[in-house]
Amino acid sequence: MNNSSLYFRSFLIMLALVTVGFFWILLPYYAALFWATALAVLFHPVQRRLQSKFRGRGNLAAGITLLIVLLIVIIPMILIGAALIQEIATVYKRLVSGEFNLGMYFTQIANAMPPSVHSVLSTLGVGDLSGIQERLTQGAVAGGRFVATQAVSLGQNTAQLLIGLGVMLYVLFFLLRDGAQLARHSKQLIPLSEEHKQHFIRKFATVIRATVKGNIVVAITQGALGGLMFWVLGIQGALLWGVVMTLLSLLPAVGAALIWAPVAVYFLVTGAIMQGIVLTLFGVLVIGLIDNILRPILVGKDTKLPDWVILVSTLGGLSVFGLNGFVIGPLAAALFMSAWDLFPSAVRLYQDDPNGNDTKYDGKS
Template identity: 40%
Template structure:
């Protein structure tokens, strides 16, 4: 008992130091997570550059980072600037009287109110009552947005810090990744190659999720942008870019094309509304329901329903990060139980042989 006391004290100290370390970096765990995911996804690209530029590791790292910026950063930055510009122009048009939301509310309500009062058993509502309520709600929304403006600077600074930290960590993960993997294999006390199997599973699912998500997002956003241009919706390119971002989430593109179909219908453009709704459900929706699970499930070796459920669960628990983290957790869960099953079978065979 006395011999074990120093070891127990040491383990306690290790546990305390580990918990303290995670508490220390908890505000930057998101940056660490995305640095790891990007390193896993782009490690094959870095290896390719490394083979081509055998004498220059720094050049291979530099080109890999440039590719990551071209694939992720520039599209997101462009979309953010476009949304900001469009929002500013819309706000200025409202301030200048070019766009009057109250008139839009009244026209929409006049169109729908007779049908609503006919179907509803409640007391008949008037255009003035609903317009007043809608106007008050709009005013409250504008007030809320105005109140959030002071915090935008702080949020922007935090975003810049997280972004810079992600790329700083990513640089070293790409450079020292293989050394870190060997060290983790040495430190994790599992043995029998289990840690290697878990890491390979993590790597395959991370790459499949990001690759599949990006392919689906680009396809859905491109179809959605062309659809909006075809029916004459203004700023079709902007809406297409927004659909690309939202399509990273399951049924995320529907947050754009479904309201567009409703607005077209309310404006009396029934044919255009039917076209948007039909293409949205039968084409864009089917891509989300069939192509996404197959792209991710094929490489990650998970069934379609498990990919969908784990993605939705990940989004519920971890927000946007969950679209990658959810399938990873599900894959590791399955792998751990598979390993336990194999170990159990080996143990039973050994017991049978000993008898």
């Protein structure tokens, strides 16, 4: 082994070690850094327009963009989070006291069912509805206790949350100001052909935009409209149910209907026909169509992942990264599929030019 080869391999080992060490140090703030990057990608067009308007004054443009992020993203999220924690505490107290009893609501629905439905349930082996009622009540209390515990834990970690928020905003300022330069420098470090680099960068930006600006904004809109309708109909815990509908709207094949549809059924079978009809029509014609109306506007014609890939990657991301997995999961899935899409062309490039000279890539796998 000659000296140059030894030095190069030693350098690669050292590079790997210092890179792993650096990422290990940053690990406690991975969420802050990730969301700073995501927000920088989302608000890059705003930063670019402001910078051109102020004739290259990057600090001023980044400061104004950061203020916009604070006003339309950070502050509303803080206010909603505080109100949500308070409402969770209220709902949990009602669950423990028995004032809010899912089992009782289930019994009312069951009693309103025609005898033929009871016969079918008995045939299926679920004729004893009292056991189901008891399990629903116990499950609701246990779920409420878990959510309340998480909310209390979140409140106790206020200092850590504030530090993470500060880190995110601080990094976001520099990413807004120097993001284009950092992207160009990072692209030079990637040992791929120029066309492959552009493909990955476009895919990363597209998925961030589609997931955050598309999926999350659509989900928030659906949850907000659902919570508003719950409030109009006088349903307790409208804010909490709106947040739950927002989270469920992020999952394909699940959606906000998992919340509003049972409530509409409850209204219909317990005699509140008008409320049931209004909620059903609103859920189908407004909440259900929001996705088809808003997504093309927010995402445009960007290619999205198959629904089953989004569902599995989102659930997997949640289990690994917590709430941040709503974005990290689909992003990882998109980059995985993009890399394998490029694999055949990369093999052909190597076969055509094994010496590694840059060869023109037509963008087709």
